[in-house]
Amino acid sequence: MKYEDITKIIEEKTQVIAEAVVDMQYRLQPGIWEKYGEEGRKLSIRDVTLHLPYLCEAVKASDASSFINYIMWLEELFRGLGLPENALSVNLECIRDVLMEMLPPEMSVITSEYLESGLQALGKTAEETKSFLHEDAPFSDLAKAYLDALLEGNRNQASRLIEDALEKGMNVKDIYLHVFQASQYEIGRLWHKKIVSVAQEHYCSAATERIMSQLYSRIFSTERNGYSYVGACVGGELHQIGARMVADFFEMEGWDTYYLGANTPTESILQTIRKHRADIVGLSMSVFFHRSTLADLIHAIRSSEGVPENIRIIVGGYSFISKPGLWKEIGADGMAKDAAGALELADRLVKGAL
Numbered sequence: 001m002k003y004e005d006i007t008k009i010i011e012e013k014t015q016v017i018a019e020a021v022v023d024m025q026y027r028l029q030p031g032i033w034e035k036y037g038e039e040g041r042k043l044s045i046r047d048v049t050l051h052l053p054y055l056c057e058a059v060k061a062s063d064a065s066s067f068i069n070y071i072m073w074l075e076e077l078f079r080g081l082g083l084p085e086n087a088l089s090v091n092l093e094c095i096r097d098v099l100m101e102m103l104p105p106e107m108s109v110i111t112s113e114y115l116e117s118g119l120q121a122l123g124k125t126a127e128e129t130k131s132f133l134h135e136d137a138p139f140s141d142l143a144k145a146y147l148d149a150l151l152e153g154n155r156n157q158a159s160r161l162i163e164d165a166l167e168k169g170m171n172v173k174d175i176y177l178h179v180f181q182a183s184q185y186e187i188g189r190l191w192h193k194k195i196v197s198v199a200q201e202h203y204c205s206a207a208t209e210r211i212m213s214q215l216y217s218r219i220f221s222t223e224r225n226g227y228s229y230v231g232a233c234v235g236g237e238l239h240q241i242g243a244r245m246v247a248d249f250f251e252m253e254g255w256d257t258y259y260l261g262a263n264t265p266t267e268s269i270l271q272t273i274r275k276h277r278a279d280i281v282g283l284s285m286s287v288f289f290h291r292s293t294l295a296d297l298i299h300a301i302r303s304s305e306g307v308p309e310n311i312r313i314i315v316g317g318y319s320f321i322s323k324p325g326l327w328k329e330i331g332a333d334g335m336a337k338d339a340a341g342a343l344e345l346a347d348r349l350v351k352g353a354l
Helices: 003-012 014-028 030-061 064-080 087-102 105-121 140-151 155-167 172-192 198-213 241-252 266-276 288-303 318-322 339-350
Strands: 228-233 256-259 280-284 312-316
Touching: 003 014, 003 030, 003 105, 014 030, 014 087, 030 064, 030 087, 030 105, 030 288, 064 087, 064 105, 064 172, 064 288, 087 105, 140 155, 140 172, 140 198, 155 172, 155 198, 172 198, 172 241, 172 339, 198 241, 228 241, 228 266, 241 256, 241 280, 241 312, 241 339, 256 266, 266 288, 280 288, 280 339, 288 312, 288 318, 312 339
Parallel strands: 228 256, 228 280, 280 312
Antiparallel strands: none
8 A cells, every 4th residue: 555545535535524524523622613603614624624735745755743843833823823722632633533434444544643643742842933033133123123114014114124224235135134034934933923914924925025126136237157047936835935035146146047936837847947958946845745746846857858967956945944854855956944055055066066
């Protein structure tokens, strides 16, 4: 039996499984869930359909740690929502029991092991993530002021702060790393703790991308170095600011860059690589359940006709930071934690230092 067979069945029956899980959870905890009404029920079903891909990918990769990390993240999220402590444990138990009913015994015993590992991780949540804008962080005063302006809905003020910093001699790369990146990490932390809303998170991200675009006259004026870079987010991946920052760093160092954005189809990536004879391809993945998609994409790049033989593939995103060895498992040539690290890694790769 292949683990892919388990995930295929779960993927095909996701909606049915999710509805059965919520039915069971509502029966076990009516006092918690019934007050949310029909709309709450729909949201609960949606949430289970989001949990299942993480379970599937963990099973497919034979990697319980990835599922445990997700559960620990989810536990903190539930706490931020003010839900009872046992809400998540009962949810996981219901998923386990429904899968025991819907899967053949030899398959459900495997999914049960992964769900039990998640249950055992509850209550052992890692130390709460500290602010990314702490006093010791470089340019933290500017980053705090920038984020405060965005959270107040004042994009123009945020933009003026960046322009003033540039006029005073601040380097564009420092703004990217210590203001844009740090504030994006911080807004993600605040959203996770339910201190800010989804709407605020989206506004901050959109505003930052727009302000980044206003700096392009400074970025696209560097003398070319003869190398070509293609950057993209794997299909299904919507977190794109990090990938865009990386592409801009390459542009600032004289690379010819072709940034394709979020949720890019494989064939579009391959066509761009062939057309521009890419030396380096940078791929971003924040969400672990896109692991198989990314592994398939890397295989396609390696095996497709017309792709440069000496092409090198680097990866980045939260999934690789939380699981440092993942880049080797999916066939990449290296992993970087940020744009500066990606540029350094690419330089070593094209010069044969790695």
